[in-house]
Amino acid sequence: MNHILDWRAHAGSAAEKFYKTTLWQGEHVMVGLNCLEPNQTQGLHSHQGADKLYFVLEGEGKFTIGNEERTAIAGALVVAPAGIAHGVTNMSGARLSLLVAIAPGPK
Amino acid sequence: MNHILDWRAHAGSAAEKFYKTTLWQGEHVMVGLNCLEPNQTQGLHSHQGADKLYFVLEGEGKFTIGNEERTAIAGALVVAPAGIAHGVTNMSGARLSLLVAIAPGPK
Numbered sequence: 082m083n084h085i086l087d088w089r090a091h092a093g094s095a096a097e098k099f100y101k102t103t104l105w106q107g108e109h110v111m112v113g114l115n116c117l118e119p120n121q122t123q124g125l126h127s128h129q130g131a132d133k134l135y136f137v138l139e140g141e142g143k144f145t146i147g148n149e150e151r152t153a154i155a156g157a158l159v160v161a162p163a164g165i166a167h168g169v170t171n172m173s174g175a176r177l178s179l180l181v182a183i184a185p186g187p188k
Numbered sequence: 189m190n191h192i193l194d195w196r197a198h199a200g201s202a203a204e205k206f207y208k209t210t211l212w213q214g215e216h217v218m219v220g221l222n223c224l225e226p227n228q229t230q231g232l233h234s235h236q237g238a239d240k241l242y243f244v245l246e247g248e249g250k251f252t253i254g255n256e257e258r259t260a261i262a263g264a265l266v267v268a269p270a271g272i273a274h275g276v277t278n279m280s281g282a283r284l285s286l287l288v289a290i291a292p293g294p295k
Contacts, residue, residue, distance in 0.1 A: 089263055110241065134219060184216040
């Protein structure tokens with residue numbers, strides 16, 4: 082298995098909803114890449130028993146984490162603790178790419 | 189608790205060993221920032237029962253993951269599955285900054 086990979090080689094777009102792909106699935110964590118084109122949204126949802134991390138790779142997104150709503154740009158770490166509702170919308174004119182990790186990952 | 193933060197506000201250096209700080213500690217994952225100045229090393233070690241992720245934020249590092257040894261630059265995701273020995277050395281002339289996540293985090 083390859084233990085080193087570059088997210089840029091895995092980016093993409095999806096006309097419906099948004100683009101998502103798994104980069105690595107371990108026993109204790111799943112790592113993926115989400116790409117949202119302008120106006121695409123990941124609706125509010127929560128993971129019971131799993132913490133979620135987003136790291137903004139490019140672009141900017143309007144994140145909701147529980148009662149917080151804030152815009153985050155490349156370089157931001159956004160955390161959604163287990164059970165807390167979270168979502169993100171790309172209100173900019175360029176692609177929003179997010180490294181995401183869910184621990185533990187879905188079985 | 190703040191759920192959105194920028195790694196650049198947390199970067200630093202340490203003359204001995206390397207700089208490390210915790211960015212977020214959840215129930216299922218710990219997220220931190222490691223900064224290695226030129227010639228600094230994180231020696232080979234492993235985490236029993238926990239997967240480790242590195243994301244290269246800036247600079248370049250020579251990573252060892254099990255039997256693999258490879259240089260990775262900004263944009264690379266490096267994964268060390270639970271129990272697999274891993275480490276990194278900064279052989280470049282500039283700072284190497286790494287977002288790290290350990291799932292589950294140390295209790």
